[in-house]
Amino acid sequence: MEVFQSLADGFAVAFTLQNLGLALIGCFLGTIIGALPGLGPSNGVAILIPLAFTLGLGPTPAMILLTSVYYGAMYGGRISSILLNIPGDEPALMTTLDGYPMAKNGRAGEALTLSGIASFVGAFFATWGLVFLAPLLVKVALLFGPAEYFALFTLAFATLGGIASRNQAKAVFAAALGLGIAMIGVDGQTGVPRFTFGEVHLYDGIDFLVAIVGLFALSEVFVFLEQAATRNRGEKHQDNHPKIGRILPEWSVILSCTPSMLRSTVLGFLAGVLPGAGASLGSFISYSVEKRLVDKEGTFGTGDPRGVAAPEAGNNAAAGGALVPMLALGVPGSGTTAVLLAVLLSLNITPGPLLFQNNPDVVWGLIAALFIANFVLLALNIPMVGMFVRILMVPTRFLMPVVAMVSFVGIYGISGSSFDLLVMVVFGVLGWVLRKFDVPLVPIILGILLGAAMEKNLRRAITISNGDWTTLVHSGLSITLWAIAIIGFVLPILVGPALRRRMSVRRSEEDVTFD
Amino acid sequence: MSDRIFGVVGMLLAALFIWRATVIQESFMSDAVGPKTFPIIIGTILGLASLYIFVRPDAEPVWPRLGGLIEIFMAIVVLVAYAIALPELGFAITTAIATAYLSWRLGSPVWQSVLAGLLTSGGLYLVFRVILGLSLARGPLGF
Numbered sequence: 001m002e003v004f005q006s007l008a009d010g011f012a013v014a015f016t017l018q019n020l021g022l023a024l025i026g027c028f029l030g031t032i033i034g035a036l037p038g039l040g041p042s043n044g045v046a047i048l049i050p051l052a053f054t055l056g057l058g059p060t061p062a063m064i065l066l067t068s069v070y071y072g073a074m075y076g077g078r079i080s081s082i083l084l085n086i087p088g089d090e091p092a093l094m095t096t097l098d099g100y101p102m103a104k105n106g107r108a109g110e111a112l113t114l115s116g117i118a119s120f121v122g123a124f125f126a127t128w129g130l131v132f133l134a135p136l137l138v139k140v141a142l143l144f145g146p147a148e149y150f151a152l153f154t155l156a157f158a159t160l161g162g163i164a165s166r167n168q169a170k171a172v173f174a175a176a177l178g179l180g181i182a183m184i185g186v187d188g189q190t191g192v193p194r195f196t197f198g199e200v201h202l203y204d205g206i207d208f209l210v211a212i213v214g215l216f217a218l219s220e221v222f223v224f225l226e227q228a229a230t231r232n233r234g235e236k237h238q239d240n241h242p243k244i245g246r247i248l249p250e251w252s253v254i255l256s257c258t259p260s261m262l263r264s265t266v267l268g269f270l271a272g273v274l275p276g277a278g279a280s281l282g283s284f285i286s287y288s289v290e291k292r293l294v295d296k297e298g299t300f301g302t303g304d305p306r307g308v309a310a311p312e313a314g315n316n317a318a319a320g321g322a323l324v325p326m327l328a329l330g331v332p333g334s335g336t337t338a339v340l341l342a343v344l345l346s347l348n349i350t351p352g353p354l355l356f357q358n359n360p361d362v363v364w365g366l367i368a369a370l371f372i373a374n375f376v377l378l379a380l381n382i383p384m385v386g387m388f389v390r391i392l393m394v395p396t397r398f399l400m401p402v403v404a405m406v407s408f409v410g411i412y413g414i415s416g417s418s419f420d421l422l423v424m425v426v427f428g429v430l431g432w433v434l435r436k437f438d439v440p441l442v443p444i445i446l447g448i449l450l451g452a453a454m455e456k457n458l459r460r461a462i463t464i465s466n467g468d469w470t471t472l473v474h475s476g477l478s479i480t481l482w483a484i485a486i487i488g489f490v491l492p493i494l495v496g497p498a499l500r501r502r503m504s505v506r507r508s509e510e511d512v513t514f515d
Numbered sequence: 516m517s518d519r520i521f522g523v524v525g526m527l528l529a530a531l532f533i534w535r536a537t538v539i540q541e542s543f544m545s546d547a548v549g550p551k552t553f554p555i556i557i558g559t560i561l562g563l564a565s566l567y568i569f570v571r572p573d574a575e576p577v578w579p580r581l582g583g584l585i586e587i588f589m590a591i592v593v594l595v596a597y598a599i600a601l602p603e604l605g606f607a608i609t610t611a612i613a614t615a616y617l618s619w620r621l622g623s624p625v626w627q628s629v630l631a632g633l634l635t636s637g638g639l640y641l642v643f644r645v646i647l648g649l650s651l652a653r654g655p656l657g658f
Contacts, residue, residue, distance in 0.1 A: 054649055169567040173525060176561035180532055183557065187550040190542040194550060195535055218594075221617065222587055226579045228621045229586040397621035398631050401614040404594070405639060408610075412601065413649050421598035429591060436576045437521055459548040467547040 003131060010364025013060060014372060022057075022065040023369055027376045030072020034079075035392050036399065037086045041073035041319075042335040042442075043216035047403065049343050050209050050410030059347040059362050064369040066343050067323075070336055071123055071373045074279065074319045075381055078115045078312055079388055083108060091279035091315035094287040098300060098307030105303050109385075110249040114257060114305055115312040116381040120374055121261045122313035126269045126320025127370045130327075133273065134356075134363075137328035141353040146461035147472050151481035153454040156331040159488035160443050168493055170439045178447015179454070181206050188452060189459060201419045208342055208448045210411055210420050214427025215441050216339075217407045222432040224400045247382070249305065257309040260290050268314035272321020272333070279318040279334065286314025320370070327351055327363060331450075335442040342449055350453075517576055522569025529562030586620060593617070605654015606644075611636035 013019075033044030045066050052062040077092030082099035095115060102111040144152065157175045184195045185205025196202040264286035271282035290310040291300045300307045319336075326337040330352035344351050349359060356363055381388075411424050431441055458472075465471035473479055536554035579587070597613045615632025619625060643649040 051643075051649075055647060167568075167573060169564050169571070170573075172560060173564035173568065176529075176557050176564060179557045180554070180561060183536075183554045187539075190545050190550050192540050192542050192550055194539050194554065195532075222590065225586050225590050225617070225620055226583045229583040230579060395623075397618055397623045398635075400621060401617035401631065402635050402639075404617060405610050405614055405635060408597070408601070409606075409639060409643055409649070409651065412652065413643075416602075416650070416652075418598050418602055421601065422595060425591065425594045425598060428594075429587075432587070436578065437518065438573060438576065455553040458553060459546050463547045 003135060006360060006364045007131060007368065009360070010366070010368035011371075013361050013365035014064065014368035019061055019064050019365075019369065020372065022061050023068045023373050024376055026065045026068025027072040027075075027373055027380055030069035030074075031076035031079075031377070031380060031388055032391055033069065034073030034076025034092075035388055036076075037080055037084070037396075039220070039403065040077070040336075041070050042339050043220060044073050045069050045336060045339045045343075046212045046216040047406050047410060049339070049346065050213065050414050051406070052343070053209070053346055054410065054413030059344075059349055059359070060365040062343060062347060063340075063362065063366045064373075066340060067366060067370060068373040068376075070340065071316075071319065071370065072377060073336075074123070074316050075116065075119045075377050076388065077315070078119065078308075079112065079385070080392055082111045082115065082308070083389060083392070091283050091318070092311075093280070094283040094311035094315075095308060097287065097311075098302070098304050101301070101303035102305070102308060107246075107249075107303065109247040110253070110305070111303075111308050112385045113247055113382050114249050114254065115308050116378065116385070117254065118257070118261050118264075118309040118312035119316040119381070120378045122265045122268055122316035122318075123320055123377075124371070124374050125262075125265045126272065126317040127367065127374065129269045129273075129317075130320055130324055130370070131367060134324050134328045137324060138353045138356045141329050143477060144353075145475070146457040146464065148475065148478045148481060149457040150454060150461055150472060151478045151485065152329060152331055153450055153457070155481050155485040155488065156333070156446065156450070157443060158485040160333070160440075160446060166438055168489065170437070171443055174434070174439050174441065174443035175447050178444035178449075179451040180447070181211065181444070182448050182451020183455075188456065201417070206423065206448065207414070207420060208445070209346060209414065210424045211427050211448050212339060212342055212445055213407045213411055214424040215431040215444060217403055218424060218428030219431025219435060219441075221400050221404045222428060223435065224396055226432075228397070247385070253305050257306050260294060260306045260310045261313040263293070264290065264310040264313040265317040268317030269321040271314070272318030273324045274333070279315040279322065279336075282318025282321075283311035283315035287311040323370075327355065327366075328353065330355075330453075332446065335445070338442060338446050338449060342445070345449060516572075517578070518572030519569055522565045522567075522572070525565025525568065526562050529558050529565060532561065533558035590617065590620065601652045603654075606651035607636050607640055608654055609652075610639065 029048070030041075030044065033039045034041065048066060048069055052065055057065065074091065077087060078095045078099065081087045081092040081095040082103050085096050085100040087093040087096055099111050099115065102108065160171065160175070182205070184202055186193050186203050193203055267286050267289060268279075268282035271285055272279065287307065287310050290306060294306055295304070322332070322334050322337045323340075326332040326341055330341070330350060332338040332341045341351060349355065349362060407424065408421060411420050414420070434441060461471055462469060473482060533555055536551050536558060539551050539554075541549060541551070593613060593616050597609055600609050611632040614635040615628045618631040619628035623631060640651065644651050
């Protein structure tokens with residue numbers, strides 16, 4: 001089959017010493033980033049983009065490094081969920097429900113290993129799903145004209161808040177803000193400057209890397225500073241993390257969890273592919289379905305191994321699924337894939353159907369790297385889990401300054417100008433303020449990323465039709481996209497409150513990062 | 516109340532944005548849509564969302580007390596100073612100072628903060644300059 005040939009080519013690209021090394025480093029860093037509370041996949045990848053960029057890595061090695069970090073962070077999120085009852089990132093929230101009780105029962109090591117295996121199963125099969133589904137989606141995407149693309153972008157924004165979105169008005173506000181920021185700079189089609197206020201630095205527009213690192217990484221530092229100021233000074237952090245116990249669970253336990261893992265993988269993958277669902281919903285659905293199906297004795301929530309396996313398989317499968325629309329359509333469905341889109345754009349690669357035709361080495365090299373990353377992560381996470389646990393114990397008061405400084409190093413490395421650093425600080429403060437107001441940050445990022453392409457497609461569509469705006473709803477395809485966009489926008493308003501109530505049953509107060 | 520203020524600020528921002536969009540100089544050659552239309556649409560959506568937030572505000576967010584706000588403000592001042600001083604004083608010195616400050620404010624004792632500053636600065640310099648060969652800002656002392 002054609003697909004296998006492509007995949008084999010991909011492995012040929014990925015199997016170089018440099019790429020394997022990058023995958024290893026990426027997995028290692030990613031696991032740490034995922035495990036640390038306050039740093040999730042999106043801000044973890046965000047900090048590393050400028051670095052990958054300034055190191056002068058080519059497109060394929062850069063993507064291999066950063067997607068390894070992405071997968072690694074998805075694996076790592078479970079470590080602090082299980083040991084500390086604090087999710088390392090939002091998708092790992094559901095893992096606390098049974099993972100922490102297991103740890104309290106002295107089975108922390110088993111829970112970590114089991115969730116590592118579940119993560120592997122989820123991510124591994126989801127990567128296969130990506131291999132087969134993405135080329136199919138590409139065939140559909142080749143039918144898209146400018147009007148359809150414009151509708152698709154609108155769809156991405158309308159559904160980005162996700163089904164559990166709190167306040168759609170604020171999601172709209174964020175999207176418009178991002179798109180507005182994207183308008184700054186010289187207009188690509190007529191060459192006139194817009195919103196530059198005569199400032200030369202603004203003629204190139206706002207670099208989205210600067211905005212992403214500011215919004216995601218630097219704002220986290222402000223959140224921690226605020227918490228430190230609110231907390232009573234001198235109050236000691238208690239280090240009462242439970243004993244690890246035995247590492248390898250018995251085979252019977254693994255076997256009993258296998259059906260749960262497989263079912264959760266399918267559900268998680270679908271949740272990842274669908275716009276606006278993402279990894280958090282993937283793990284939530286997986287856990288709920290498994291609870292319905294197999295929890296006959298009511299042991300879920302008290303340290304049932306299946307309750308650890310299900311959400312981990314689900315969230316890692318969703319992470320793989322989310323790559324499908326990002327690679328095939330160029331429209332990311334979650335915060336982290338939005339950040340990965342930023343990587344591609346900054347490497348001058350536009351994802352979408354043409355990517356599969358013009359840069360098959362990048363796509364298939366990346367997919368091959370995902371397979372490699374999976375095995376590396378399995379190897380890293382089971383025997384070496386104790387080391388990650390120790391890193392987790394580094395207090396945030398030493399860690400957050402390092403995060404801030406690495407952000408500065410990366411951004412300064414790109415442009416070497418103080419102006420960009422100042423813009424980044426502005427975005428950091430903006431991110432902190434907007435979080436206070438419960439305004440989601442991901443639509444802002446997506447707006448900054450997609451603004452130019454969205455406007456270009458709109459203007460192209462209207463120009464082709466000689467100024468007739470109804471061209472936007474002329475084809476059946478675009479009408480379908482508009483319909484999905486409207487449903488995706490309205491649905492959270494109708495079912496969101498009930499869904500949120502169920503998801504927040506045991507949500508900790510910690511302000512976890514967005515998937 | 517916070518959301519109402521937020522809504523008003525958002526509407527003002529939208530108005531400013533639309534006004535700045537209408538004064539964009541048109542080029543003599545332009546496509547059917549032109550450079551103004553899309554920004555005006557965006558501005559309108561921004562304004563409508565802000566209006567909705569103003570009319571139907573969410574529950575009040577938890578704002579930090581005065582101490583917390585001063586903390587944030589001081590951190591901003593330090594980071595802005597860092598951004599400006601970086602090209603002048605070089606990476607090593609400025610990073611050590613900024614890290615030590617942040618670590619101190621996040622609750623470390625002074626001696627630990629100073630140590631954290633020195634170690635972070637030295638560690639990052641080692642990783643990024645010596646091993647990875649990135650160009651970091653050079654100070655008067657050559658690092």
